[in-house]
Amino acid sequence: MSFFESVGSAAYSVFANRMRSVLTMLGIIIGISAVIMITSIGAGFANSMNDIFAGFGIATLQVNMRNNMNEPATRSDMLTLDSAEFLKSHPDVLTVTPLNFASARAQLRLPTDTTSVSIQGTTETLAEVQTIDVVFGRFLAEMDVERATPVAVIDSRLARDAFGRANVVGETLRTTFGFGTVDLQIIGVYRVDEFTAQMSWGPTTIYVPITYLNRITNNLDGVVNTLMVAATDTDQINQTAAEVSRLLSLKHGNEDRYNVTSMMSQIDEFNEILGAVTGFVALVAFISLVVGGIGVMNIMLVTVTERTKEIGIRKSLGATDGNIQFQFLIEAMILTATGGAIGIVLGYYGAYAMSGLLPIDIVPSIDAWTVAGTVAASSLIGIIFGVYPARKAAKLDPIEALRYE
Numbered sequence: 001m002s003f004f005e006s007v008g009s010a011a012y013s014v015f016a017n018r019m020r021s022v023l024t025m026l027g028i029i030i031g032i033s034a035v036i037m038i039t040s041i042g043a044g045f046a047n048s049m050n051d052i053f054a055g056f057g058i059a060t061l062q063v064n065m066r067n068n069m070n071e072p073a074t075r076s077d078m079l080t081l082d083s084a085e086f087l088k089s090h091p092d093v094l095t096v097t098p099l100n101f102a103s104a105r106a107q108l109r110l111p112t113d114t115t116s117v118s119i120q121g122t123t124e125t126l127a128e129v130q131t132i133d134v135v136f137g138r139f140l141a142e143m144d145v146e147r148a149t150p151v152a153v154i155d156s157r158l159a160r161d162a163f164g165r166a167n168v169v170g171e172t173l174r175t176t177f178g179f180g181t182v183d184l185q186i187i188g189v190y191r192v193d194e195f196t197a198q199m200s201w202g203p204t205t206i207y208v209p210i211t212y213l214n215r216i217t218n219n220l221d222g223v224v225n226t227l228m229v230a231a232t233d234t235d236q237i238n239q240t241a242a243e244v245s246r247l248l249s250l251k252h253g254n255e256d257r258y259n260v261t262s263m264m265s266q267i268d269e270f271n272e273i274l275g276a277v278t279g280f281v282a283l284v285a286f287i288s289l290v291v292g293g294i295g296v297m298n299i300m301l302v303t304v305t306e307r308t309k310e311i312g313i314r315k316s317l318g319a320t321d322g323n324i325q326f327q328f329l330i331e332a333m334i335l336t337a338t339g340g341a342i343g344i345v346l347g348y349y350g351a352y353a354m355s356g357l358l359p360i361d362i363v364p365s366i367d368a369w370t371v372a373g374t375v376a377a378s379s380l381i382g383i384i385f386g387v388y389p390a391r392k393a394a395k396l397d398p399i400e401a402l403r404y405e
Contacts, residue, residue: 021335024299027292028339028381029346032374035282035289036347036366037354042278043365044355046271059094059234060129060263061241063227063248066256077257079248081210081222086251087229092240094230097125100213101225106206107174108162115161116203117175121213129230132207137169137188140209144187148211152184155192158204175206182216184208229260237262289377293385296335300328300389311393325390332386333379340378344371 065073084096100121105114124140126132132139135156144151152173159168166189173184184206192204214222231240241260248258304311311324351364 020299021338024295025292025335025339025342027288027295028336028378029292029343031286031289031292032340032343032378033347033350035286035374035377036344036370037351037364038282039278039370040347040351040364040366041355041362042274042281043367044351044362046274047365048362059231059237061229061231061237061244062259062261062263063229063244064225064259066259073257075221077252077254078221078223079227079258080224083248083251084224084227087227087244087247090243090247092232092236092243094232095125095128096230097123097129097228098210098224099126099226099228100210100217100219100223102177102213102217103203104175104177104206106158106162107176109164114176115158117158118203118205119175119177119213120205120207121210122207123210125230126207126228129228133191134188135191136167137186139188139190140207145209145211148209148215150182150184150212151187151208153188153190153207154186155190155204157192158206159186159189173206177216179216286377289381292339293336293381296332296382297385297389299335300332300386301392303331304328304389304393307393321395324393328390328393329383329386332389333382336378336382336386337375340375343378344374347374 063079065077065079079098081098084098087093087096098121102119102121104117104119106117107114122140123145124142127134127139132153134153137153139153140151143149152175154162154168154173156166159166162168162173163171168186168189171186173186175182175184210224213219229240229244231237233240241262245256245258245260249255314324348364348366351366355362355364
């Protein structure tokens with residue numbers, strides 16, 4: 001029997017018992033579709049989060065005080081506005097943006113309604129290291145920082161909640177801190193995309209001049225929580241991080257007091273963690289493939305028993321053990337490969353259906369390597385679990401097989 005005759009005979013045997021074949025393939029279909037859905041949703045989530053991280057600038061370093069319980073930081077160790085000015089003079093540093101944070105409550109439309117907000121004191125250079133899509137008005141200017149003016153840039157969600165519309169440039173937002181209430185003139189409104197809004201579990205962010213925030217919080221020494229340092233060369237980001245740490249230690253007369261981390265390293269760390277979680281869940285889903293493979297082996301053993309007399313007739317007509325083994329192995333591979341193909345299609349559409357049910361917007365990402373890997377896995381399962389039934393069929397004695405009833 002030729003190769004094509006064996007394949008044709010195997011395909012006929014598989015599709016002659018459609019219901020049994022579909023039930024046999026069910027485990028493979030479920031396993032493949034589950035792996036496709038999990039990996040594609042995981043990749044889509046990673047892409048969305050990477051886009052958010054990229055908005056902060058992959059060539060950006062974040063500088064904070066290092067916590068040391070054995071040796072608490074002194075006043076002279078603290079990061080200040082002078083620290084930011086000192087770092088700006090280095091040739092590897094493009095710009096330095098100081099950040100301070102405070103919590104407050106903003107007045108909404110009804111006098112009795114307020115919402116929690118995060119006040120971020122910063123400078124005009126934040127727009128150079130972080131993507132801020134100002135749709136109405138403008139962002140902070142150097143003059144705002146120099147004069148410590150009570151102005152604010154809010155997001156479109158807060159604008160609608162507080163005023164009922166998006167363009168609220170020129171309006172006054174009443175904000176209550178722990179020490180009292182201040183009125184902030186809105187000079188700009190920035191857009192928050194749907195994914196970022198859904199991922200923002202914390203309060204909305206309001207940008208104000210850092211000098212104004214320092215003044216109303218009585219921060220007379222100009223101490224800052226964080227410095228965002230934009231490096232000139234992304235490829236040299238690690239060397240720049242080490243240089244920033246050295247310069248700050250030199251400036252403040254201390255040693256190893258500052259954490260300097262890059263956004264790129266945070267992205268890599270996030271992708272590593274997400275990849276491990278996705279891989280583990282996909283591995284769990286892969287177990288159903290093994291269960292499906294066992295089902296294929298079971299039904300092939302039944303098929304061998306049902307076709308014992310046919311095997312005896314073929315052997316008496318000159319079919320070799322290899323011919324018999326090859327045909328049954330091809331049948332197992334057709335079952336798993338067909339189930340794999342159906343699983344890929346169901347997994348593709350299932351990923352989009354599943355992402356639509358999630359509380360955040362994710363676009364599933366299915367790459368060719370994932371598809372190729374699942375096809376290879378399903379075919380390999382067909383080979384592994386089809387070998388034993390095929391060998392059993394090939395080893396049947398033709399005389400005993402012909403006598404089988």
